[in-house]
Each structure stands twice: as C-alpha cells, then as structure tokens.
Amino acid sequence: MIPYATTAEAEAALGRAMTWAEAAWYQYSAAMPDSWLHCHTTFILFVIYTITPLPLVVLEQFAPSIVLPYKLQPRVRLPLAASLRCYMEAACFFPLAVGFQLVSYPAAVKILRTRMGLPLPSVRETIAQLVVYSLMEDYLSYWIHRLLHTQWGYEKIHRVHHEFTAPTGFAMSYSHWAENLFLSIPALAGPVIVPCHITTQWLWFCIRLIEGINTHSGYHFPFSPSKLIPFYGGAEYHDYHHYAGGRSQSNFAPLFTYCDYIYRTDKGYRYHKLKQAKLKSLEENNVEKKGGSTAFNTVQD
Helix, strand or coil: CCCCCCHHHHHHHHCCCCCHHHHHHHHHHCCCCHHHHHHHHHHHHHHHHHHCCHHHHHHHHHCHHHHHHHECCCCCCCCHHHHHHHHHHHHCHHHHHHHHHHHHHHHHHHHHCCECCCCCCCHHHHHHHHHHHHHHHHHHHHHHHHHHCCHHHHHHCHHHHHHCCCCCHHHHHCCCHHHHHHHHHHHHHHHHHCCCEHHHHHHHHHHHHHHHHHHCCCECCCCCHHHHCCCECHHHHHHHHHHHHHHCCCCCCCCECHHHHHCCCCHHHHHHHHHHHHHHHHHHHHHHHHHHHHHHHHHHC
C-alpha cells in the first residue's frame, strides 16, 4: 500500500512529477494491501498459462495444414482430450499457490524484499535485473534438471513431465508437485539475491513462463523472434530432450545452451542433428537421381 493520500503528496516525496506509468501505478495500488499485490503473481501466470498455448492447440486440431509443416514431430498428433487433461491437471496448482502466497506473505516480505511503492524502476534497471535473473535461473535449473534425470529422480519425480514425448505448450507446467517446487527455487533465486520492484518480478515470471511454453510448444517457426537471442535453445532444442525421454542425458538447459556446451551434455543432440542432416542429404540426392533418370528416359522416348 502506497503511504500517500494524494498524488501531490506522492510527487512531493519523489521530488518530481510522476511519470504516466507511476501515476497509473499509484491509481491502481495506492489503496491495495501489499499482500494482494503479492498474490497478483499467481493470477497473472494463470492467465498467461491458459491463453498462450491455445492458438497452436486450436490450429493443430482444426486447421492442421497451417501449422503441421512447422511441427517438430509431425507424426505425433495429441488428441484434444489429452491437451485438456494436461491443462486441467497443471492448472489445479494455481489456486493452491494463491493460498500458499497468502500464508507465506510475511516470510516472503523478509526474503524477497520486494518494493511495491514509488518510484517505479527505470528501463535500464529492469533490463539489467532480468538479465541477471535469466543467467542465474538457467544455471541452477540446469543442475536441478540433471539431478532429476538420475535414476531415482526420474522414476520418482521427473517421469511425470516426460509423459509427453512430443510436448505441447500446456506440458510446460505438467509435472510432479515436487518438481514444480524444486524448479521454483531457481526462478526465485534472482529476485532474492537482487531485490526488485513487484512489477519487475511480474515481468520476470511472465517472460520465464512464456519462454517455457515456447520451448514445449512442439513447433519450430523460422520467423520466430527468439532466433535473434544469442545462445537461446528454443523449441527444437528442448523437443529433442522430450523425444529422447528418460534415457536422455542431453539438453538439460531450460533457456540458454551455454551450460550444455560447457559440461558437454549436448553431444546427443549434436549427433541427432548430424544424423538428420545426413538423412536429408541422402533423400535429396535420391530425388535428384530419380529426377535425372526420368528426364533422360523422357528425352530418349
């Protein structure tokens, strides 16, 4: 709750006029308890998780010719009922998360030290924090993911997530409750070590969720803006991990690929890509030979 009764008091405390964003934030949050602002995180993530995967799910079911050319495993078509089951089982965790956030709010305030008032962070500050959070989350998630692929971790916990060998966007959050708990630690590590404003925290969790939905989408679009991000794995990179399944000891990185490169856990993927390239080359050569032979026979006739 912002401790200023009027905008004039807020601007006097800031020593300047509020920006349009700060004025909007003041109007929205001035009379709202901080605990409710804290719980906004789960609601925002629920909306994004519900909406973001829908276009591809709908197009695959009702207009497959539009998207199937970009599907990484085109022979696998997930029934609509399976997608809905995946969504419903994952979405049930969101109401529980709201309750947990309310109960844990006093402790979360001390641990996260999240700012909720004025001023709002600058664009430069926000970008710098997001970069730090991304690198930190990526490194920690890499090692947790590797541990989940040990025999015990996979059989007891991680196998639930790998039920989808050809993943869909909804499968991003389809996991054992323990896995959801473990993987929330890397996402929170950055904001704990480098405290931020609640709006930056919302933005960070939204970016991370959308990125996770993208890597689990099962589609690789050549025009995706994610291709402009250095060291970004994307859907193709993570899809191989699901394709290989429990035996996979490759592609553990959730966002960037530097950990897999440093620790040499990208060998399986590189071999897979090389094999695919050779098969594609052989197919193209066979088509050319058949085409040449047909052309020659036509001329002879």
